Amino acid sequence: MLKFENLTIGYNRHPAVHHLNATISEGDFIALIGPNGAGKSTLLKTILGHVLPLEGKVLFNNISKTEISYLPQSSAVDRKFPISAEQFVATGLWHESGPFQRITKEQREKIHHALRRVGMHGFEKRPINALSGGQFQRVLFARKLIQNARLLLLDEPFAAVDEQTIEDLMKVLIELHNSGATIVAVVHNLELVRKYFPKTMILSRELIGFGLTAEVITTENLARASSIGFGDVKADICEVSHHA
Numbered sequence: 001m002l003k004f005e006n007l008t009i010g011y012n013r014h015p016a017v018h019h020l021n022a023t024i025s026e027g028d029f030i031a032l033i034g035p036n037g038a039g040k041s042t043l044l045k046t047i048l049g050h051v052l053p054l055e056g057k058v059l060f061n062n063i064s065k066t067e068i069s070y071l072p073q074s075s076a077v078d079r080k081f082p083i084s085a086e087q088f089v090a091t092g093l094w095h096e097s098g099p100f101q102r103i104t105k106e107q108r109e110k111i112h113h114a115l116r117r118v119g120m121h122g123f124e125k126r127p128i129n130a131l132s133g134g135q136f137q138r139v140l141f142a143r144k145l146i147q148n149a150r151l152l153l154l155d156e157p158f159a160a161v162d163e164q165t166i167e168d169l170m171k172v173l174i175e176l177h178n179s180g181a182t183i184v185a186v187v188h189n190l191e192l193v194r195k196y197f198p199k200t201m202i203l204s205r206e207l208i209g210f211g212l213t214a215e216v217i218t219t220e221n222l223a224r225a226s227s228i229g230f231g232d233v234k235a236d237i238c239e240v241s242h243h244a
């Protein structure tokens with residue numbers, strides 16, 4: 001589905017991740033882990049085309065960018081806009097109906113069904129700025145649910161939410177995966193990764209490990225990841241290409 005080929009990414013010619021070679025296959029359910037500043041968010045933004053590679057490329061095989069849905073870190077989502085949970089979820093349909101169109105009866109049913117699936121039945125008319133952090137995260141998931149994306153990229157979807165919300169939203173992700181979605185989620189909680197994610201990618205400015213979670217999350221790999229984590233962030237772009 002996606003192939004990273006000798007991919008070096010970063011900002012202002014300062015690389016955040018070097019020479020990444022890896023393939024994400026259709027049906028993968030991947031936890032993306034690594035220390036702060038490891039380049040996890042930057043990798044997701046590069047897939048979306050928001051950040052351009054410094055070197056190498058992302059190859060898209062049999063998937064278009066419109067089939068990718070992205071959930072940014074919740075702190076990056078503006079909640080000041082005065083709309084209800086229902087209207088907010090409806091913005092997830094803008095790609096098919098355009099902004100500011102009346103919601104059809106069918107669409108409203110789809111939105112209400114999604115809100116029910118994330119345990120937010122009864123909150124349809126609640127302004128989004130009057131929801132708790134966990135409730136808003138549930139609404140963000142409902143917005144993803146109605147988009148039928150083939151590839152879902154989630155940046156720390158479980159940060160700062162309570163245990164029950166994590167369990168409920170994990171069930172939603174598993175359902176999405178069972179119905180065919182490929183999922184890549186940045187997760188910090190290793191217990192959660194071990195319990196639910198079949199595959200793990202460890203990034204720490206380079207690829208530390210990628211494969212079956214039980215084989216990749218080792219003491220050795222975690223030690224390597226944290227020792228590189230806060231490396232030379234001001235380093236200039238590598239001059240050497242590491243073609244394997």
Ligand SMILES: Nc1ncnc2c1ncn2[C@@H]1O[C@H](COP(=O)(O)OP(=O)(O)OP(=O)(O)O)[C@@H](O)[C@H]1O
Binds near residue numbers: 012042
């Ligand atoms: N807009 C930006 N401009 C310049 N540098 C940036 C920008 N965004 C991130 N960086 C730098 O790129 C590196 C990778 O950041 P990134 O946000 O991808 O890390 P991360 O693994 O997602 O970290 P965290 O777990 O803390 O969210 C860091 O050194 C960060 O300071």
